[in-house]
Amino acid sequence: MKIESFTDIESWKLARELVKDVYTVTKNNKFAKDYRLKDQIQRAVVSIMSNIAEGFDSNSNKTFINFMNYSYRSASEVESLLYVALDLEYITKTEFDELKEKVSTTKKLIGGFIKYLKSTSN
Template sequence: MKVKTFRDLLIWQKGMILAREIYLATRKMPKEEMFCLTNQMRRAACSIPMNIAEGYCKYTRPEYMKGLRTAIGSLGELSTAYEIATSLEMIPVNPGLIAKLAEEDRMIQSLLMKLDAKTKEELRLKKDLKRKK
């Protein structure tokens, strides 16, 4: 399938699902956590697809990669907050959610590696062309 907008990106779609699931999971957290861990988890979860979309919409590879790196940072933040919340028994452990966090991490890391390799290859080709002149 041809990617026409950020909405066509599987990593964005999965990020949206993850954000929704975090919102639903955090509804069960103690009310006194609403402006602390609950809020932090929700903001980090929303940041993932938002940064993927923002980077993609800037139409340059460096900006896209920057958005992906920010998204993966938010994913690490979210994963840590989720572990804190489950270890304190604020919310139950959800193996499906843990798997989705890991899958999103793998997908973003893989895409970053591919984009980085493509950038390095283009730089190598440019250097080769300059040498031949």
């Protein structure tokens, strides 16, 4: 399948789902009241998909790889912030496990795509 739009990229599709999931759990009463943490995790999760989109339209593999790396790091930030949310009991262990699994899968897809982009730019 040829990728014609950033919306065709699997890691972007999964990141989009992750955005919805994070926004859903941050509506929780305890989480919703912690404005700084809520804002931080929401910005980071949106950054995952936004950097994929921005990098796709860069017209340069080197720039695209840089943006994919930003996306990967944003996913790591979300993962770290999920631990904070768990420790503060803003989310349940089940919510944490489901979100962490989706973040891990997203990172694997991003990492795989970065390797692909590097192999095609040589």
